[in-house]
Amino acid sequence: MNLYLSGPAEKVLKSDIEITGSKSESNRLLLLQALYPDLSIDNCSNSDDARVMKKGLGISSGEVDIHHAGTAMRFLTAYFASQQGKEVVLTGSKRMQERPIEVLVEALKDLGADISYLKTSGCPPIKIKGKRLYGGKVSLPANISSQYISALLLVAPRLERGLELELIGTITSIPYIKMTLGLLEQIGVGHSFEGNIIKVAPLDTVSPRTLVVESDWSSASYFYSILALSEAGSTIRLSAYREHSLQGDSILADLYKALGVDTQFQENSIVLTKTSRPLPSKIDLDLSNAPDLAQTLVVTCFGLGLPCHLSGLHTLKIKETDRLEALKNELGKLGADISVTDKSLRLEAATSINKAVSIATYNDHRMAMAFAPLALRTDLIIDDAEVVSKSYPDFWKDLDRLAFQIKEV
Ligand SMILES: O=C(O)C1=C[C@@H](OP(=O)(O)O)[C@@H](O)[C@H](O)C1
Ligand SMILES: C=C(OP(=O)(O)O)C(=O)O
16 A cells, blocks of 8 residues: 655644553563463554564464564574473564674573574574473673563563573663663562663562553654644653653653743643754764664654764664665655665755655554655655554554545556
8 A cells, every 4th residue: 555645735734642551561461461360461563563562462372474573483482492391483574684683682592492483593483392301500602682582571570580681782772771670660560770780570479459551652753753743742652651751762851842832731731842952953862772763763854954874773684674775765766865884874955855756665564654754744645554563553544634635556
């Protein structure tokens, strides 16, 4: 499905939008619920990634295809490795079969797991024969993906000796590790994170309780971008959000202040308002703690005609696609002067935007959603627009609520 997008006829935007639960929190809680069945989950994400996570947790033998879901692949690997008597094959999309998992597999093997590669060494598909793992100390590189660390932490309280992780190298995507520890804390798991050592204590049972997933801040980023590109006075209420979030992408509220968008926390919502504040002369950010915001931010800057330099992007090359190359190609088609390295991106101030360009999305939900706000500046076509379902299946419906003009072509 390719969609032709134009901006709303009414220039001042106003809408209320309910966003589905965070996919990161949901996939962690789904795993914790499998380990502690007394847990219940409210506002669980309706994303494909949460759906495949549930499906994976429901099997005890045979193959499960987790498509493009990085967290599901990594979290289920740790789960099945520690489930005695279960024997499964975890596979995924063509891209998933290129996304590295060796760091996690090696750490689990050090703990006694039985995991083998079925195609390419270091990547899915993998065969896992579940064993009783006892836990203890293990070291692993921390500069490739935090998901390996979260995967180990999530199963840690179920291991007899708990876990002591030594993180080697610069730790990337730290807020996601803290989110994992924050959720463990909510169910009563003892832990510490000092320097490069994380310790998790064992826990046998939890008392029955319901954990409420906050809505997804990465999904909120597209509305921040829309507001940044809209007329002063435009306002959007998003729910359900909390002022004290476990999600690192809640840094959006600060980042977009510089781009003219104010955030007010009201009960369970955030109210975003576009102000008439003057823009800075350039944006320069290190996004190693919020890698999923890179695409949104660079497209906003392009639409605003602002130069921007983003660093800390070393994880982008191994996500749903090589996001640095994808951004360079697609912004380039729109007329941007953009250059990338393997960990940074530089965009020069745009003076014009090419019209009716088709934006390829590379099986990456964030390519589709990050480019959509540009319809406020020029008509554009988003190819394979259904990719959004990986994290935000209702994205196009919600854009329609904002009166964007959307036509299937
Ligand atoms: O743990 C998580 O839920 C995630 C961690 C991040 O990945 P990396 O740690 O690989 O950067 C992030 O990009 C991804 O969307 C979700
Ligand atoms: C990188 C992402 O997801 P994952 O790694 O879980 O596939 C994402 O949602 O931007």
